[in-house]
Amino acid sequence: MTATTRILEWFGRLYIWLLLAFLYLPIIIMALMSFNVSPFYQLPFEWTTEWYASLWQNDQLIAATWNSVEIAVIATVICTVLGSAASLALYRYEFRGKKFLQALLFPPIAIPWLITGTAMLIFFFGVGIGRGLHAILLGHVALALPYVIVVVSARLQTFAPELEEAARSLGANQWQVTRRVTLPWIMPGVIAGGLFAFAVSFDQFVVSYFLATPGQTTLPVEIYAAIRKGFTPEINAVSTIIIVVSMALMLLTARFFKFGGEK
Amino acid sequence: MAGVQVSNVSRSFGAHKALDDVSIDFADGGFYALLGPSGSGKTTLLRQIAGFDFPDSGRITIGGESVERVPVEKRRIGMVFQNYALFPNMSVADNVAFGLSVRGEAKATIATEVQRALDLVQLGKLGGRRPHQLSGGQRQRVALARAIVTKPRVLLLDEPLGALDKALRVDMQIELKRIQREIGITTIFVTHDQEEALTMSDRIGILRDGRLVQEGPPEEIYDRPKSEFAATFLGDANIFRGDSTGNGIRLPDGTAIAAGAGATLAAGAKASCAVRPERIRIATEAGTPDAANSNTLKGQISKRIFAGNNSTYFVERAGQTLKVIVQNTGMERLAEGQDVVLHWSPESTVLIAPG
Numbered sequence: 001m002t003a004t005t006r007i008l009e010w011f012g013r014l015y016i017w018l019l020l021a022f023l024y025l026p027i028i029i030m031a032l033m034s035f036n037v038s039p040f041y042q043l044p045f046e047w048t049t050e051w052y053a054s055l056w057q058n059d060q061l062i063a064a065t066w067n068s069v070e071i072a073v074i075a076t077v078i079c080t081v082l083g084s085a086a087s088l089a090l091y092r093y094e095f096r097g098k099k100f101l102q103a104l105l106f107p108p109i110a111i112p113w114l115i116t117g118t119a120m121l122i123f124f125f126g127v128g129i130g131r132g133l134h135a136i137l138l139g140h141v142a143l144a145l146p147y148v149i150v151v152v153s154a155r156l157q158t159f160a161p162e163l164e165e166a167a168r169s170l171g172a173n174q175w176q177v178t179r180r181v182t183l184p185w186i187m188p189g190v191i192a193g194g195l196f197a198f199a200v201s202f203d204q205f206v207v208s209y210f211l212a213t214p215g216q217t218t219l220p221v222e223i224y225a226a227i228r229k230g231f232t233p234e235i236n237a238v239s240t241i242i243i244v245v246s247m248a249l250m251l252l253t254a255r256f257f258k259f260g261g262e263k
Numbered sequence: 264m265a266g267v268q269v270s271n272v273s274r275s276f277g278a279h280k281a282l283d284d285v286s287i288d289f290a291d292g293g294f295y296a297l298l299g300p301s302g303s304g305k306t307t308l309l310r311q312i313a314g315f316d317f318p319d320s321g322r323i324t325i326g327g328e329s330v331e332r333v334p335v336e337k338r339r340i341g342m343v344f345q346n347y348a349l350f351p352n353m354s355v356a357d358n359v360a361f362g363l364s365v366r367g368e369a370k371a372t373i374a375t376e377v378q379r380a381l382d383l384v385q386l387g388k389l390g391g392r393r394p395h396q397l398s399g400g401q402r403q404r405v406a407l408a409r410a411i412v413t414k415p416r417v418l419l420l421d422e423p424l425g426a427l428d429k430a431l432r433v434d435m436q437i438e439l440k441r442i443q444r445e446i447g448i449t450t451i452f453v454t455h456d457q458e459e460a461l462t463m464s465d466r467i468g469i470l471r472d473g474r475l476v477q478e479g480p481p482e483e484i485y486d487r488p489k490s491e492f493a494a495t496f497l498g499d500a501n502i503f504r505g506d507s508t509g510n511g512i513r514l515p516d517g518t519a520i521a522a523g524a525g526a527t528l529a530a531g532a533k534a535s536c537a538v539r540p541e542r543i544r545i546a547t548e549a550g551t552p553d554a555a556n557s558n559t560l561k562g563q564i565s566k567r568i569f570a571g572n573n574s575t576y577f578v579e580r581a582g583q584t585l586k587v588i589v590q591n592t593g594m595e596r597l598a599e600g601q602d603v604v605l606h607w608s609p610e611s612t613v614l615i616a617p618g
Contacts, residue, residue: 162348165315168335169342170362170413180361184352 027243034236051233058234064222065238067133071218072202075140079197082141083148084190088182090149091156105146113206116143121210135211136218140201147200148193155189195253199246265326265416266291266449272311272321272331281307282318283473289417294443294450296460298497299470305453306421308470312451313419314338325416341410341448345422347402349394355405356381356390362413380412381405383442400431407439411446418443420452424459436463457497461485469493485539491615494537501543501585507534511614516581520558522614535615540588542611545576545597546604556606560585564601578603 037046055061090102108116120139121131129135159182167177183190205220212221219242223235267289274282282304289295297305310316312323314335323331330338349358356377363373381387384404394402403423410418423439424432440463443450454460460467461481468478469492477484477493488494491502503520505512507528511521512535520536528534544556562580569591576587576597587605597603 160346160348162344162346163350165335166342166344166348166409167350167361167365168315169313169340170365170409171336171339172361172365173336176365180365181350181352 030236031240031243034233034240036233039231039233051237054232055234055237061219061222061226061234061238064217064219067217068202068219071133071137071140072198075137075144075201076194076198078141079144079148080190080194083145083193083197084152084186086145087149087152087156087186088178090153091159105149108143108146109150113143113204117207117210120207124211131211131213133216136208139207139211140204143204143207144197144200147196148190151193151196152186152189155186155192159185192253195249198249202242202246266293267312267417267451268322268324269308269312270322270324272308272318272323274307274311274316274318280473282311284321285470285473285475286321287468287475287478289449289451291449292447293465294440294463295452296464296467297451297453297470298455298457298460298467299476300455300496302472303470304473305455305470307473309419309421309451309453312417313340313342339413339416341413341415341418343403343406343410343418343420343423345425347394347406347426349402349405349409351394353394354390355386355392355394355397358394358405359390359409359412361409366413376412377408380408383411383445384408384438399427400435403427403435404438407442411442411448415448418448418450420450422453422455424454424456432459439463461497467497469496471496487613488537489615491535491537494613494615499540499586499588500537501540503536503538503583505534505536506530507532507614511609511612512536514581518560520612521609522612523608523610528614528616533617535617537613537615538607538611540575540586541590543585543587543605543607545578545587545589546606547597547601548604555610556608558607558609558612560605562603562605564597564599564603567597567599569596576603578605580605 032045033041034051035047035049036042037048037050090098117139120135120142124130124135124138129138163181163185164177167181172180203220204218205224208218209221209224212218217225219238223238226232226235269285269287269289272282272285273280285304285308287295297308299305307316311318311331312325314330314333314337318331321331322329325338325340350361353361359377359380360373363376368376377390378387381390384407386401386404386408389397389401394405397405406423420439424435427435436459452460452464464481466479467481467484469476469484471492477489481497484493485498488497488500491500494500494502503512503514505514505520507530508519509530510527511519513519522536538558560580562578562585564576565579565584566577568575568577571591573588573590574596576589578585578587585605
């Protein structure tokens with residue numbers, strides 16, 4: 001190995017470590033501070049789980065967390081089922097306006113949530129849906145659905161249509177073909193799409209903020225409100241819990257995406 | 264087991280006529296090849312027989328039962344796809360079991376039948392493998408086992424050997440033929456490989472532009488092609504064009520070529536003669552033409568290709584390049600540039616109507 005390549009390699013490593021530090025240092029500090037006695041980020045570091053204990057007493061925060069989890073789970077189930085079915089329909093059938101419909105799937109991903117949120121608020125009031133957890137759920141489903149369709153459709157692109165034909169030639173009806181041949185193939189995409197949907201819903205602040213009513217909020221909205229009232233390390237504690245859960249979910253997603261490759 | 268009748272089947276995709284009034288009888292237990300260049304409609308025809316697609320008009324019967332509007336899953340056919348289409352999420356045994364399992368057969372029956380089918384294709388020990396752990400030839404066998412385990416009425420194969428290399432292909436041709444004989448199933452086999460069609464099938468149907476050009480046993484099509492297309496697509500042929508003399512043709516320069524007995528066309532009409540390259544004898548001087556090989560042409564060798572057991576000579580004659588294949592039984596070789604005389608018998612000459 002020449003000196004030049006050695007230096008280049010060294011810079012490469014440095015770059016990676018700087019990048020990781022940039023991404024993770026704030027999070028690590030926050031996580032550490034959730035275990036620090038001082039509420040004002042003072043050092044030296046003294047270990048405590050006091051903030052986690054007091055978080056446990058914070059009924060509002062816990063209620064908001066459960067709201068978030070419930071909405072995210074329900075939105076995920078709805079989006080996964082509807083999104084996968086829509087992807088299969090787009091894959092299997094040719095119909096008028098199909099290209100247009102597919103093109104329409106992308107803008108909702110790109111439109112700023114602030115605008116989507118405002119539009120939803122106005123629309124929901126107009127049609128009498130109003131605000132509240134049901135409105136938040138509806139909003140989250142609308143936001144997350146395109147992600148599922150895009151991910152599952154991408155997986156379907158790798159599906160060989162002869163597999164469905166082979167199954168039919170062996171006497172399988174449409175349902176047997178879908179359940180035993182097509183679904184197993186797209187399952188990694190369905191799971192990845194579901195995890196995406198969960199993340200979009202669980203992390204959602206803007207749209208939830210617009211559609212929440214004072215007593216009934218989701219976790220991100222509740223955290224925002226709490227910070228405005230005055231910062232407490234309980235926020236660090238709850239954030240740490242969420243980060244651990246989110247990262248676990250994202251790692252699972254990555255794993256399923258890897259499964260998506262050729263075996 | 265059952266025969267298949269295709270009667271006056273047409274199918275268009277937009278303005279394109281993929282099948283144009285095709286009728287073929289596939290007798291029970293026979294091995295048929297549908298041969299044609301790409302776009303000739305052979306795969307479209309197979310898909311009509313399978314039930315993946317329905318004809319615009321015409322009738323298809325399997326075992327006497329009209330099926331042209333019956334979807335594939337109800338036709339009780341077996342199909343082998345070009346790329347095998349094995350289910351990647353299932354083991355070899357589960358792939359083979361699929362057709363029995365969707366019919367709701369008992370587990371024990373399925374296990375027995377699957378094992379029997381895998382034994383038949385000589386993969387008895389590989390039931391636990393996944394498709395991606397198999398070689399191309401093994402996948403081919405699994406696809407075949409999967410297609411026949413349900414005891415279909417007819418076996419359809421869409422270019423089944425296309426993805427295999429040549430040595431494996433020859434093995435699989437023999438193997439496929441053996442299995443077909445053993446279970447005696449009516450088999451229809453799509454290919455663009457003329458050699459495969461010749462060596463494997465009892466009968467060949469040649470398709471072109473959605474029409475059936477000729478149908479019959481391989482030897483009959485090879486020896487008595489009815490069109491220039493059939494003559495040149497199945498095997499190699501020298502084509503002479505001229506005016507019909509009733510039982511032969513007269514070339515533009517006045518040379519007469521006699522065709523075999525039985526060939527008759529109205530004298531004076533445009534007509535062609537086809538001669539297989541291996542039927543022509545090549546000599547350095549005229550000598551006395553023997554009666555049996557009375558067709559004679561003079562020419563000059565422009566090129567010689569030596570292929571071990573035979574040599575191909577390209578002979579220039581009146582602006583036409585003729586191909587002559589000679590078995591290298593002795594040591595004599597003719598040189599490029601040499602003047603030669605070609606002889607062949609009228610029996611080896613096929614008179615073809617124009618068109």
